[in-house]
Amino acid sequence: MDLLLIKKMMQTTFALRRQTIVRTCPPVNELMDLWPALKMESEVYAEFQRITNQNLPNTFYVAFDRHLSRLMVIFRQKASKTGKTAEALAEIFKIHDEQELHDINTRRTTVIHALPVYLQEDTSGFFRTCTEESEPELGGVAVALLTVISDNGTSQVQYQPVTISVVIENDIVVSLPRLADAFLVMFGLIYALHLSYPKGLTNTFEFTQKILLGLEDRKLSPKLQTLKNDLMMHV
Template sequence: MQVYAEFQRITNQNLPNTFYAELDRHTPRLMALFRQKASKTGKTADALADIFKVHDTQVIIQYISQELHDVHTRHTTVLHALPVYLREEVSGFFRTCVDDMDEPDLGDASVLLLTTVSDDATSPVHYHPVRVSVVLEGDVVVSLPRLADAFLSRETGNGESERGGTTHRRGSPGAGFEPGPPAVRTIASTHGAGALPTELNTAPCNSHY
């Protein structure tokens, strides 16, 4: 991908590797911080508690089936919980639809992530989606298997993916668009890696996933 190659040339770093390394680095503190908030009262706490209820159920299922704890589960939880914690409105950015049904009208948003699921579209977070699509100006530009992959593809501003996605329509590399709410750009922007708000950087690290 041209954007990945240009990032490598300028910074001498691999863009996907940098993105996931920073996401992994921040995840333990963020998980601990979000759990602490979820234990309190209020609208934000309730929304976080709903996310962690689904997360904990997924972890139990993995334990019963003797699966290793999937890092993608934590990634998905953090990416959903961060804008909630910062009280940002993301209902227009995160959208969900059921597979084999009519997709929602996508023409009113410049950029969004559309998660397609096989059932229960009302869940606040989905760990095994059919696909996650990056939508720009009403057009699906790429579909990927995981939410974090969609964040990375969306951040490059390109409809091409190197992580097993299906490209539907390709945009101009580096065209530059507003990639969603500021909270999700906090982690999604690898150029600002490590520059989390002070409150997030100082959260305790002994997180129970």
């Protein structure tokens, strides 16, 4: 595979691709047939940079990892209180604390699961799980992250998955080994394909866009403004 040639051709066809995507909004599978390079992690990041002039993985991970410890503290504080949100967060941190390994990837995974819960958003259709032997049910799925596991574990947070697949419009687009990378590729594809954020997870994705990446960050929802203020006090 000639990656340099692919990159050159994707750059050459960028204007045509944007015109096609923004003006006619064809189905994602048609776009992927036209430009299969968008199934490659490196080309998703390259496309994002063409659109925003921003290096997606570098910018995201610098900001995310800088706030990771504080986010863990904020979410644990909420988990110690009462109510459905607190109970859901407490369950996530119970699973986290039971892990033998607590490295950067463990913390990233925990925070990605905890963030939408803290923001009181519905993750039921977004985080999906299946085993290697089972066929995932992807009918009617607009956007989701599918965790493939090796057994029939029931844990809502998986720290050692087989793969994490990005699902868009019922189809698996790309599979990666870690949740954070899959989440980031999904975010990049949403920009590249001019898609709406997943239904019910607007605050989670706007947190990524406006707080972590600093894109179009002039107006934040009250929940995000409160969270941002808390984070900025401890940078």
